Structure formats: structure tokens, C-alpha cells
Amino acid sequence: MNLKLAWRNVWRNKTRSLIIMASVAIGLLAGIFVLGLYQGMMRSRVRTVIDTEVAHLQIHHKEFKEDYDPSYTLDQELISKNLKKISEIKSFANRSVTQGMLATTTGTSGVRIYGIQPKEEIEVSQLAFKIKEGEVLNPSKKNGILIGKKLADKMKLKLGSKLVLTFTDRESSVTSGAFRVNGIYQTINTPLDEVIVYINRSTLNEYLGLEDTSHEIAILLHRDEDLELVKNSLQAQFPRYSVMTWKENSPETDLMVGTINQYSTIIIIIIMIALAFGIINTMLMSVIERTREIGMLSALGMNRKKVFALILTETVILTFVGVPVGFILSWFSILYFSKAGIDISPFSEEAMSSFGFTSIIYPEFPVDTMGSVLIIVISTALISAFFPSLKAIRLQPADALRQ
Template identity: 25%
Template sequence: MIQKIKLAFRNLNRNRRRSILSALAISMGLALLMLIASVLRGEMSSSIDKSIMLVSGHIQIRSSNYVDSKSSLKWADLVADPEKIIADIQSVAQINALIEDATPRLYASAIISTGNDSLGVQVLGIDPPAKANDPFISGLTSGAFIAADDANGVVISQLIADKLKMKVGDSISLLVNTSNGDVVQQDFTIRGLYTTHTPSYDESTILMPLTKAQAITSTQNHASTIFILLKDRAQTDAVAAAIQGTGYQVKTWSQMNELMIDTENLANSFMIVVYLIVLIITATVIVNTLIMSVFERTREIGILSALGWKSRDIMALFMTEATMLAVGGIAFGIVLGRFVCLYFEKIGIGFGNLGLRNGFLLGERLYAVYAGADVVNLAIIAFVVTMLASLYPAFLAAHLEPIDALHGK
């Protein structure tokens, strides 16, 4: 075996440029796939994290009649006395120890009007001191956050402010739907501007103190949902099972993001096909290299046969050469791919507003998320595909007729 390795190394070194280019083909293909895998992982991770922090939480408690698509303000569709429910949950020490925050939220459809401009938005009634509002507080770009007793103030996104050419201190008119189906109008003052760096969310969400939102929509002491964040996402199912109650529906983040999770699974399946296509293309370079080597070394193969080398020995020699090219290319590809991923982990890829309204929240930039498991899987796939592709030239060399080979035929 040592003799075959030495001979294989000498054969590859005989045409060093071609060997290096062949290994580089694998390296570039693997590095590209590492980048694709890390960006895909980053995109899905970012989308799920943003959805949890901004929309779904880890768990939500809703009325048994609540339907996402309706955003109904009828009392029968809302959670009555949400503060009592929260207090009951927090009274159980084992559950409370796992909860980061539990806060009521109210959703209402509205129209912002500023002179000649108008914009449909969703009013999000919140309890301002709640920890769940950290994404908005940390994302303030100007002004101040609303106070719980502010009856005339709202916080709007920087994106909405730019669209309507508004700033902190300006007045806006809100037309808001109420629980009895009426529409009421009131002027509010912009207290602050925020950004979550998620255009699809920011372009349609304004913040209002919960008590004011309840008052203007005639939903006193009611909320659309109780928004719960946990200290550990892994505890979601256990906490959800513990707080199941009669008359309410308890939804976990995975249940509220089913479309996103299904899309992720579909994307992962599709990417396997993409990986194979890219690797097969790069593996053909190895095949071409070995086939050229077979034709260039026909006489040498004949001499080896005359010296007693069997077909399996010649085949093993060419497979050893393919292994060296594959291992060298994969090793360099991992190093190259890691540096490329590091760059996009820090810099990201700017895509602007790619968020979709059907359950996806994507930031303004997508950042790669490197995972060792992806590298191991891709390296194994690259090696297997390369070795399978190399079987043909190895088989071709092994079955040359010794006499014809000695004459270079």
C-alpha cells in the first residue's frame, strides 16, 4: 500500500499544475456550498428569532375563539382579565422560574392620516415596562419610549416616519376600529421612533400604551393575547403543557410558525439537491484529470501489468490518486470556506426588505451562521461524490489490455 501511495504522489506531482487546479475545483465548490449552507442557516435562524421576539413569543395564551387572520376586537375573541391569568401563572414557582416575561398585548387595525397622506397600520397595545418590549426600546432612533399612562402618545417606526415625512413631536390622526365595529378618530403625538431592522414588520406597526389602546377600542380589561417569553426555548412544550387552561388556547412558537418551519424543511431538502449538483460538476474535473492521466500513462500501465500488477492493483492506484486530490481539495476548501463564512458572519449580505407578510420576518441584512455539522456533512458528501465519480477512470485504467497498453494503444 505504501508503494501505491508513493507512486500515486509521484504521478500527481508529475503534472503539478493540473493536479492543483483539480484540487482547487473541489475546494471552490466546497467553499461555495459552505457559504450557501451558512447563509441559509442564518436566514432561517434570524427569521425564527425575530418572529419569536416580535410576533409570536415562545408561547401565547388566547381566547378559544381567537383567529389570527381576523384580528377581531370582539370581547368573545379576546382574553378577559389577562393580568389575573398572568398572576395565576406566576404563582406557580416551577413555571415562573422558566418565564422571562409574560405581558398582555392588544392588536387593532388602524389608518394613519397626515394631511394628504394615509397608511394602513396595526396598532400594538403594550405594557411599556415589560421586558418583551426590549427590541423596541433598544431600537429607538430618536425621541423617547411611551409611558404606561400616556394617553396621547405613540411610538412609530422610523420606516413609517420616513414614508410620511414625520418626526418626533409631530401630530398624527389615527382611525381605529373598535370592539363594536365602529371607527373612532383621535390625534396622537409621536413620542419616539424605533427600528427593529425588520422592514416588513416596521412598515406596519405602531406602539401605544395598552390602557390607551383598550380605551380607544372599547376593550377595557381585555387583550388579544398574553405574550410569553421563556428563558430557554427548549422548555416551551413543557411550560405550554403546564399552563393549558379551560376556555383558552395555548399556542407555542412552533405552532404559530408552522409555515416557516415547513419552508425550512423544504429548503433543506432542496439544498441537498443543489449540493449534489455542485459537487458532481466539481467532481467531473477530477474525472477529466484521471482520464487524461490514463491516456498519458497507457504504456506505463502496460509495464505495471507486465510486472505482475493485477487489475485491482491498478484500479487501487488511480483511486489512491483520486483520494489524494479529494482530501487535499476538501481540506483547503474547509479553510477557504471558513474564512468566507467569517466575513459574511460579520458583514452580512444586504437584501433590504425581503420580509414576507405570510409569516416570514427577515432583517435588512442576512448574516451567515457557521455550523460544524454542516461542514462535516458537506465534506463527507464531497468525498463520496468524488470517489464515486473516480471509479470510471480507475476502471478504465484497470481493464486496459496489457499488450495494447505496452504499445501505447
């Protein structure tokens, strides 16, 4: 009986009811779309970290990353032989790594120098797709160097420009070499473009006084789900080395991914709080307009519990009619933009790239957070219904009938 009466009361003022329902739908659309944007950004960032920056896994000497001492090398031949036997591994690349200074006639800049084999690196980090000018390193050109566009602009370098790299070898002696810019690359992570340079691994090893060895092995897997399995297997095989996942090599990305659900929940709560004030205001107006009617119902025998339940039901109906509409609108809007993408490069490309994010966002429907969204919506409906219902049961029948 209460549900039927509440439904009729909701539609007594169609305009007001439709506005509240539309507000709920639009609020839910905004909240879920923002969650989809965040999820799409995080998924894109994780893919960038894995596919173009640190790969799924990296193997180092346990003390190497403390100060990048060139003497802490890997048993490259043994490790490579075992990696080829693991079916979950798609490809891997051996790298020699050191830190040093890049000097030109315009100044100096601190850099991290990667000695690579181009064929291996292309498969692991998609290096060939990053080239904006010139070409990937040619093994026959020992003094060729690949630098980032950000560094090239900073140091006023172009293709064919000469520069000098200075660093320490395995004996802690300072050594330096002259190089010529063979290519300029660009990624969506401009801070890395400014500090990472690539040269041939054989050339770097020669300067460092090393044989055919490496300091780092980057590993790309066929499936993300095999990450922990392969890590544990490799760590068991090579206990004297450190096997690190992308989460450990890029902790800031892992932190963002881990906190995205908390941020999303906060955003939904803020939107629902704003919406709650509108619902409360509307229902209070409805109660005030129906003061005489509520007084008559009370005088005819409707007790306070039933009056409370009536107003509560009306408020819940207003909220929950808008919920499915909001979900449907969210689904279709995210489905569309997940394919078309949202290009924000005209006003935030530089800001996004400074944090390693692409300027084209492909939202994803946040299925994992729908449970918490529904809980928040239900809580909002109940809280919004409490104050108008309380106002209704406080009315005295005699006073209400005189109004």
C-alpha cells in the same frame, strides 16, 4: 502495494495534482462557508423573531386571530397570576390588539394597533432600542402614538404630527380617535414597520369599550429549550385559550429554518458536481499519458481489478488530501467572520430588511451538516474515479504497448 504505487503516481505530476487538491479544498471551503452563511442568517432571524417580534409564546382566545374581534379577550388577572409562578418564564407583556385605518391629510393606510404598557413591552420586545426619534410611549399622554419609520415616510409623518385611527369596538360600532406622533421606531423588518402602531393599552381599551383586560399575552423564556415544555404546561392550565409558539406565529420563519438543510445539501452537491468534472478530466488525461505504462503492467501480470483499484486509489487520494485543508480553511474563515461579521448593507440592506433579515451576517460553522457533507465528498470521489478507472481497464496490453 497499490496504495504505495498510487501515492507515487499522484506526485509524478506535482503541478497537476496540487491544482486538483487545491480545487477540492477551495470547493469545500466555498460550500461550507455558504452553509455557515445560511445558518448564521437563520439563527439571526430566529433571534429577531423571538426577541423583538412575537416572543417565544403567545396566548389568545381561540377565535381571536380569525378576524381580530375585540370582544374575544383573556382573563388577564388569572393568567398573569399563573405566569408569575413558572420559573422558566423571563417576562411577559399584556397587549390589546385591533385592526383599523390610519388617516392623515396625505391619505390612509391599514394598520394593526397594539395597546401596550411600555414597561412590560420593553422587557419582552426591546421596544426602547427600536426608537429612532422621540421616545417610548408615556402613560400620562393618552393620545400618544408610536409609528414605524416606513409608515412615517409613506404617510409623510414626523414627531408631533396629528393623525386619526379608526376601528371597531367590541359592539362592532365604528369608533375613531385623534393621536399625536410621540415617537418613530425602526426594526430590521420593514413590512412590519409599515403596519404596526403602538398606543397606550388603557387608551385603546377605553375606545374598544373594554375594562382592564387584553387580547394577547406575549411570553419570553429564559431558555429556548423550554419552549415545548412551557407551551404544554400552559395549554393544560388554560384549555379554552390558544397557546402558540413562535413557530406557529411566524410560520414563514419556521419553514425557512426547516428547509435550510435541504438547500445547503443542494448547494454542496452543485459545487461537488462542478468539481467532479475537473477531477475526471485530470485523471483521464493521466490515464491517456500512461497508456504504455498501464499496458506494460497488464502484460506483466497485473489484472484488471488491480488496475481499476490503482486508478481509483489515485483519484481518492487527490480528493481526500484536499478535504482536510478545505475543512481547516472553512473553520478559520467562519471563526473570523462569526466575530467580525459580514456587512452587506451597501448593496442589499433594503432587500434584506424587506424579508426581516439583518444586513450584517455572522456565519456559524455548520456542525450539524458535516455528516452529509462528508457523504457527498466521498460519493464525489468515487464517482469521479469510476470513469478514468473504466478507461484504464479497457486498454488492451498489446495495443497499449504499441503506443
